[in-house]
Amino acid sequence: MKLNRKDLLGLEYLDKDEIDLILQTARPFSELFTRTVKKVPTLRGKTVVLLFYEPSTRTRTSFELAAKRLSADTLNITVASSSVVKGESLIDTVKTIEAMKADFVIIRHSMSGSAHIVANTISASIINAGDGMHEHPTQGLLDLFTIQQKKGRIKGLNVAIIGDIAHSRVARSNIWGLKKLGANVFVVGPSTLMPADVEKLGVEVHYHIDKIIPKLDVINILRIQRERQEQNLFPTLEEFSEIFGINSKKLVRAKNDLLVLHPGPMNRGVEISSEVADGKNSVITEQVTNGIAVRMAVLYLLAGGEGGAGENFDS
Numbered sequence: 001m002k003l004n005r006k007d008l009l010g011l012e013y014l015d016k017d018e019i020d021l022i023l024q025t026a027r028p029f030s031e032l033f034t035r036t037v038k039k040v041p042t043l044r045g046k047t048v049v050l051l052f053y054e055p056s057t058r059t060r061t062s063f064e065l066a067a068k069r070l071s072a073d074t075l076n077i078t079v080a081s082s083s084v085v086k087g088e089s090l091i092d093t094v095k096t097i098e099a100m101k102a103d104f105v106i107i108r109h110s111m112s113g114s115a116h117i118v119a120n121t122i123s124a125s126i127i128n129a130g131d132g133m134h135e136h137p138t139q140g141l142l143d144l145f146t147i148q149q150k151k152g153r154i155k156g157l158n159v160a161i162i163g164d165i166a167h168s169r170v171a172r173s174n175i176w177g178l179k180k181l182g183a184n185v186f187v188v189g190p191s192t193l194m195p196a197d198v199e200k201l202g203v204e205v206h207y208h209i210d211k212i213i214p215k216l217d218v219i220n221i222l223r224i225q226r227e228r229q230e231q232n233l234f235p236t237l238e239e240f241s242e243i244f245g246i247n248s249k250k251l252v253r254a255k256n257d258l259l260v261l262h263p264g265p266m267n268r269g270v271e272i273s274s275e276v277a278d279g280k281n282s283v284i285t286e287q288v289t290n291g292i293a294v295r296m297a298v299l300y301l302l303a304g305g306e307g308g309a310g311e312n313f314d315s
């Protein structure tokens with residue numbers, strides 16, 4: 001089965017079968033990591049450009065590794081030392097990249113909708129690596145992959161997304177993906193960090209974690225996005241942490257096999273304690289590892305590859 005899409009802009013725009021296809025295709029790529037040579041020739045001759053207007057550790061490096069493991073050529077554009085600082089617009093920047101015959105542009109930008117604008121402007125495949133407060137689709141996919149890997153399913157699971165929902169592109173991509181695959185989704189946070197009309201996305205809204213913690217199978221803990229807040233939306237970090245921060249005391253009534261996810265980077269001691277981040281329920285490092293396989297699957301499928309379970313990518 002093929003994806004038949006030029007771009008990956010958000011999980012809102014994919015249907016269940018397309019999400020399943022990406023997750024199934026990521027499985028054999030994750031098995032590749034156990035080999036001595038972690039590389040296949042699938043994207044030989046293709047050029048992948050990484051254009052990040054915002055900082056990143058996980059997404060940028062794992063996309064670069066994913067492209068390299070598929071044998072593509074990669075090019076990192078460091079915005080701070082590019083002509084962007086001389087005032088070059090986003091459109092002119094991506095048209096310049098297009099003129100150099102890039103096959104993929106992976107873009108992170110502070111403006112919601114930026115990836116859509118680029119996708120409508122140039123012929124290269126565009127992958128949204130985070131656009132403002134809108135979506136971070138590959139983070140959503142790697143979260144789904146990790147949950148499926150650990151729980152064997154998504155359908156019917158009770159999944160809570162906790163913290164700064166309003167400013168989180170990770171929350172939006174998770175909500176779209178989880179709902180499409182049949183999970184029950186709860187969002188938990190202070191009312192000032194809850195988007196208006198979030199219930200319309202089919203989620204249950206809570207302002208305290210204690211009431212729902214015993215029934216949860218998964219919690220996905222979000223970072224406070226101070227960089228996207230124009231005013232103080234809660235009194236102090238200490239008070240936020242007291243009510244919404246996840247520590248081992250709050251997990252006393254949780255299921256033994258509760259999965260703890262966090263997209264990173266973490267503010268230890270704010271939204272998550274170190275004992276939870278490094279504890280037996282945490283799958284945070286597995287999320288990072290899975291990010292490479294999921295991003296390989298996305299690149300491979302957007303390049304027109306045939307995906308699904310049991311595919312052989314060695315030639």
Ligand code: CP
Nearest residue numbers: 056057058059263264
């Ligand atoms: N989760 C995530 O997007 O992390 P980075 O900002 O380090 O890429």
